[in-house]
Amino acid sequence: MSELNIEVNGRRFTRDVVDRTHLGDFLREDLRLTGTNLSCEHGVCGACTVLVDGKPVRSCITFASACEGRQVTTIEGYDNDPVMLRLREAFNTHHALQCGFCTPGMLTTSRDIILRLPDADEARVRIELSGNICRCTGYQGITAAVMSVLEALRMQPDPAVEALREAAMQGKAALPPAADAPKPFTGFDAAVPSTSTKAPAAPAATPSASTGASAPAAAGKGTNIQGGFEVPFSADQVWAFMADLRAVAGCLPGAVIESQEGDEVKGKIAIKFGPMAAAFNGAATLERDDAAKSAVLRGSGQDSLSQSRAKGDVSYRVTSLSADKARVDVDLLYSLQGPLAQFSRSGLVQDFVKRMIADFGRNVALRMAQPAGSTEPLPQAEFSPFKMFMSVLWARLKRMLGGQ
Ligand code: FES
Numbered sequence: 364m365s366e367l368n369i370e371v372n373g374r375r376f377t378r379d380v381v382d383r384t385h386l387g388d389f390l391r392e393d394l395r396l397t398g399t400n401l402s403c404e405h406g407v408c409g410a411c412t413v414l415v416d417g418k419p420v421r422s423c424i425t426f427a428s429a430c431e432g433r434q435v436t437t438i439e440g441y442d443n444d445p446v447m448l449r450l451r452e453a454f455n456t457h458h459a460l461q462c463g464f465c466t467p468g469m470l471t472t473s474r475d476i477i478l479r480l481p482d483a484d485e486a487r488v489r490i491e492l493s494g495n496i497c498r499c500t501g502y503q504g505i506t507a508a509v510m511s512v513l514e515a516l517r518m519q520p521d522p523a524v525e526a527l528r529e530a531a532m533q534g535k536a537a538l539p540p541a542a543d544a545p546k547p548f549t550g551f552d553a554a555v556p557s558t559s560t561k562a563p564a565a566p567a568a569t570p571s572a573s574t575g576a577s578a579p580a581a582a583g584k585g586t587n588i589q590g591g592f593e594v595p596f597s598a599d600q601v602w603a604f605m606a607d608l609r610a611v612a613g614c615l616p617g618a619v620i621e622s623q624e625g626d627e628v629k630g631k632i633a634i635k636f637g638p639m640a641a642a643f644n645g646a647a648t649l650e651r652d653d654a655a656k657s658a659v660l661r662g663s664g665q666d667s668l669s670q671s672r673a674k675g676d677v678s679y680r681v682t683s684l685s686a687d688k689a690r691v692d693v694d695l696l697y698s699l700q701g702p703l704a705q706f707s708r709s710g711l712v713q714d715f716v717k718r719m720i721a722d723f724g725r726n727v728a729l730r731m732a733q734p735a736g737s738t739e740p741l742p743q744a745e746f747s748p749f750k751m752f753m754s755v756l757w758a759r760l761k762r763m764l765g766g767q
């Protein structure tokens with residue numbers, strides 16, 4: 364084990380690594396940069412190609428410890444890169460990917476071709492790409508995409524690309540420009556009405572708290588998930604409880620409020636679901652409408668593991684069902700950027716969120732059942748990621764097989 368100091372995508376990291384850890388494993392397992400794919404792990408297929416000091420290397424046969432003090436660029440690190448912007452567009456236009464597994468490595472190698480070989484013809488491009496294997500496309504689209512970028516740059520040189528070529532020509536690291544720093548929370552572009560068009564869901568059967576969830580619906584740029592639960596208390600009692608953000612956070616598995624000023628809170632939420640793990644730090648503001656017993660919590664945050672960014676609105680409305688029974692409808696609208704974005708619309712994740720809303724409802728009922736003025740600590744929200752993962756999988760399996 365030795366200490367490794369490394370810069371990845373413009374960020375410095377210090378980690379203890381086992382000496383025989385490969386760079387690809389380090390990027391994926393330690394830094395959660397899972398855009399780097401591993402396939403043959405023998406240096407043959409090129410799927411794992413990343414830049415080290417601006418030059419393509421096979422991360423499956425490069426020791427992480429050999430990158431001490433180096434600058435590594437993975438596919439997540441090209442947000443502002445003028446070559447990669449062109450290549451991504453060209454790969455789309457020329458249908459240069461199907462499953463996409465080889466694509467991070469293909470793009471990295473293609474960027475190197477664009478910078479090193481401005482005059483390359485198709486035969487040369489094919490030779491240069493021959494170290495990257497694609498099982499899907501037949502290579503026609505990939506070659507056409509790279510050629511289209513080369514030709515466009517010949518017709519109309521781009522000063523930003525020329526500067527990178529100049530650096531590469533002089534043997535310097537032709538690194539992508541630094542990515543934009545994560546923006547501080549400044550609110551959201553569009554508000555989602557919290558009391559708009561939802562029809563009440565059917566009451567469920569459990570005596571203390573029940574759940575109902577509607578199918579996810581497309582909502583602007585984000586993913587929209589709706590759910591709800593019933594609790595055996597009056598709407599006024601539930602609304603008073605829901606106004607206490609610390610108490611509410613205590614009912615949400617994995618959530619902690621670290622500071623609160625008025626209706627503004629800072630905190631974190633840790634999520635583990637099957638192979639996925641995330642720990643979001645962020646801030647949120649609560650907007651309340653006491654007359655309508657509705658509110659929207661607008662927040663954003665960043666996952667400290669994958670650096671994925673999330674923002675979202677949690678809207679909820681309390682409706683009276685009887686003197687001692689109320690329903691809480693919850694509407695979650697969220698968007699993800701970064702490595703976790705690939706999961707944001709998956710059915711499993713949508714089921715997971717609905718299950719979280721159900722567990723949240725159960726915990727609200729439990730906490731509200733504490734005697735008034737009790738000094739006893741409130742019961743902790745129970746949460747088993749494994750149990751939840753398995754129960755979501757089981758529910759989906761039953762649906763697929765037509766069971767109940
Ligand atoms: S996974 Fe590294 S070359 Fe195939």
Ligand code: FES
Pocket residue numbers: 459460461462463464465466496497498499500
């Ligand atoms: S697009 Fe599937 S392996 Fe290349």
